[in-house]
Amino acid sequence: MIERLSNEKIPNAAPRASSAEVLAQEIIERLTYRIGKDPKVAKPHDWLTAAILVVRDRITDNWMESTRKTYATDAKRVYYLSLEFLIGRLMRDAVTNIGLMDELREALASFGVDIDVIAALEPDAALGNGGLGRLAACFMESMATVDIPAYGYGIRYVHGLFRQQMADGWQVELPETWLAHGNPWEFERRESSYEIGFGGSVETVNLDEELTRYVWKPAERVIATACDTPVVGWRGKRVNTLRLWTAHPIDPILLDAFNAGDHIGALRESNKAESLARVLYPADATPAGQELRLRQEFFFSSASLQDILRRHLQQYPDFTSLADKVAIQLNDTHPAVSVAELVRLLTDVHGLDFEAAWDIARRTFSYTNHTLLPEALETWPVPLFERLLPRHMQIVYAINANILMEARKQKAHTDEEVRNISLIDESGGRRVRMGNLAFVGSHSINGVSALHTELMKETVFADLHRLYPTRINNKTNGITPRRWLMQCNPDLFGLIREAIGDDFMDDAEALQALDGFADKPDFQEKFAAIKRANKSKLAQLVQSRMGIRLDPSAMFDIQIKRIHEYKRQLLNIIEAISLYDQIRSHPELDWVPRVKLFAGKAAPSYHNAKLIIKLANDVARVINNDPSVHGLLKIVFIPNYNVSLAEIMVPAADLSEQISTAGMEASGTGNMKFALNGALTIGTLDGANVEMRDWVGEENIKIFGMTADEVAKVRAEGHNPRAIIESSRELSQALLAISSGVFSPDDRNRFTGLVDGIYNHDWFMVAADFDAYSKAQREVDAIFTDRPGWYSKTIRNTARMGWFSSDRTIRQYADEIWRAG
Secondary structure, three states, X not given: OOOOOOHHHOOOOOOOOOOHHHHHHHHHHHXXXXXXXXXXXXXXXXXXXXXXXXXXXXXXXXXXXXXXXXXXXXXXXXEEEOOOOOOEOOHHHHXXXXXXXXXXXXXXXXXXXXXXXXXXXXXXXXXXXXXXXXXXXXXXXXXXXXXXXXXXXXXXXXXXXXXXXXXXXXXXXXXXXXXXXXXXXXXXXXXXXXXXXXXXEEEEEEOOOXXXXXXXXXXXXXXXXXXXXXXEOHHHOOEEEEEEEEXXXXXXXXXXXXXXXXXXXXXXXXXXXXXXHOEOOOOOOOHHHHHHHHHHHHHHHHHHHHHHHHHHHHHOOOOOOHHHHEEEEEEOOOOOOHHHHHXXXXXXXXXXXXXXHHXXXXXXXXXXXXXXXXXXXOEEEHHHHHHHOHHHHHHHHHHHHHHHHHHHHHOOOOHHHHHHHOOEEOOOOOEEEHHHHHHHOOOEEEEOOHHHHHHHHHOOOHHHHHHOOOOEEEOOOOEOHXXXXXXXXXXXXXXXXXXXXXXXXXXXXXXXXXXXHOOOHHHHHHXXXXXXXXXXXXXXXXXXXXXXXXXXXXXXXXXEOOOOHHHOHHHHHHHHHHHHHHHHHOOOOOOOOEEEXXXXXXXXXXXXHHHHHHHHHHHHHHHHOOHHHOOOEEEEEOOOOOHHHHHHHHHHOOEEEEOOOOOOOOOOOHHHHHHHOOOEEEEOOOOOHHHHHHHHOHHHOEEOOOOHHHHHHHHHHOOOHHHHHHOOHHHHHHHHHHHOOOOOOOOOOOOHHHHHHHHHOOOOOHHHHHHHHHHHHHHHHHHHHOHHHHHHHHHHHHHOOHHHEHHHHHHHHHHHHHOOO
16 A cells, blocks of 8 residues: 555654644534534535634644744845735645644544545636746745745735636636635735726925925725735745735715716725635736736735835834845736836935945846747836826936936947847837836846846846846746645646655755656556556546546547647647548557647637647547547547646546747746656657656657747748748648648638748747657657556656755755845
């Protein structure tokens, strides 16, 4: 029997807070007095809430002690500002980290309650979209684990991104309702409320002949109120705070309007305020959508900075020590307006002069860039920015003047380079470049993989890099092994403990010892049995949700990501069509049974991404119902991808698809999760795939396709995709099938735009990489049929992924950027 996660067997675990008997008593107390239910009539969700409250109380003791320790030791605090925190379900994570899993399981079982059943009822917190938000969640857990005093700051979205459903294969967006019944993990902090302003005007006040102050008089104000969730690290050593902001109006109802009969209009201000915390990433295709996005970003940035400055003044006499005691990390460009807001608060509210405030800001902020895509390096029209944030527009111009004069003084920059350095893009209508603002306002700018960092220097920030050549550095992303091995794959975790002991639980790089078991038949057999069980679990989920039967003995080939053209789900689908044609044409060959599984959401206004989802579902309908395939190939798109679904799909994967266009994926963290759980990666030399290849070995990963340099060269010199397509029989036939309506008989022209894009420009190199990808897939088939060889490679993937722990990443941030801990 393989050992599962058991605190009884974890050496040096945090002391147990109580026995199962005491926990059982406390569960009944919470059920009775906090929920108001007699145990005889309590429903599963009541037991879940009662159990969470018991666990939360245990964590709260450590939480308060962690806060006291930070004050007592005068420790530097890290503040992590992120528009996303994709934390998923929290109960299993928290219970595991404080060492109460066995006791809580036993306590609930004494009432006939299965902890696994009620844990599955906990809603996924809808606070993120994809890798950016999941990374922030991993970082919060790792900061607590490595004992870094930290706050995460974000927005408490009522509906989050959206709940994805399929209607005839099309994505339909519905509101997520994770807060419909409250959130038992959080504490409202009414005392931590701040006014946030928008619009209005700026008045100049001349205090004397030399001293001028500026007073912003907003036309609108809302109240930001904090809700705190404790984030506990491994073994409960430290508990940090995730502080999320809710929005409230100054006056919840305009009574004069209501009494005059305008019952809807009377709630106008309330609705306007509450819209700030309703939806993550409202569609920005309209001016109103753009304005709401900017309002959201300023709302949470201003509230967070006011909170940070208040806390600093509680402990220190002034702001001269701010950069020594505070490190603020901007997670991508969304909180970049914080740079201007901190300068405003220090000058206009606290009386510092501009030069002192600007110096403090630059020494306090650091900025993580997550993408080279233009749409993620946000820009805002100057008229919109100036109307909503008139004082901040003045500050942006003041900062810009400093930067441009500094560039001119160096006399090493051309006029074009100076234009690229500017915070104002004048190539069309004037726009504020938020990426440039984050760069110039930070002492450190980091990429999230070695390749991405070098590309930052060469592309989007090339001219800023020449101006400030020491600021850009690399911090390759990581994942927390607690959630992505211990909790999502307990049987594999137990097998590893059985083989190499417990050291890897505190130092993920100790997984390297597993290398010695990669070629042992008995270990391979156990490893294979666990993989088969995980695949059966996923097959059951697909059967129950979608009515599709899957064979767990087939290769499970999985691509789960945000749907985007650069991530190339389209390449995967086209290759599936080609494989479908080959299987039908050559039934005499020994084809490897394969299930291609997709999951991910498309931005509501991203037309091509939604078309790709529809294509996947249309292709699945045809292939899955064709008897000539004999079940050798199935396609499944599982709706509503979230953390909980990932926790089932990741351990079940045989093959991990990491096939982005080289040079376009910043890092990726799904690639790390799959490899840690014993999947072979097929991928391009993009993002962290490059470093993964170096760690796992070239022979244990399947790399194909063009490099980032080759992609850049082809784009610069001219790309002729039509010639490539015409020279590839499999690709041309697959594209013809798509464009002629084989998979869309009800609308033969449905996918014409997608196919025309490949023929006419192929910006994402789908045609350019197709043959190499198809060849790599057949090589994967050959490896898969050699079972000892396959498991030798996949076990080595698990063994060599320890370096990709987010604990390592956070230690690098702490040592090299924050100077904390």
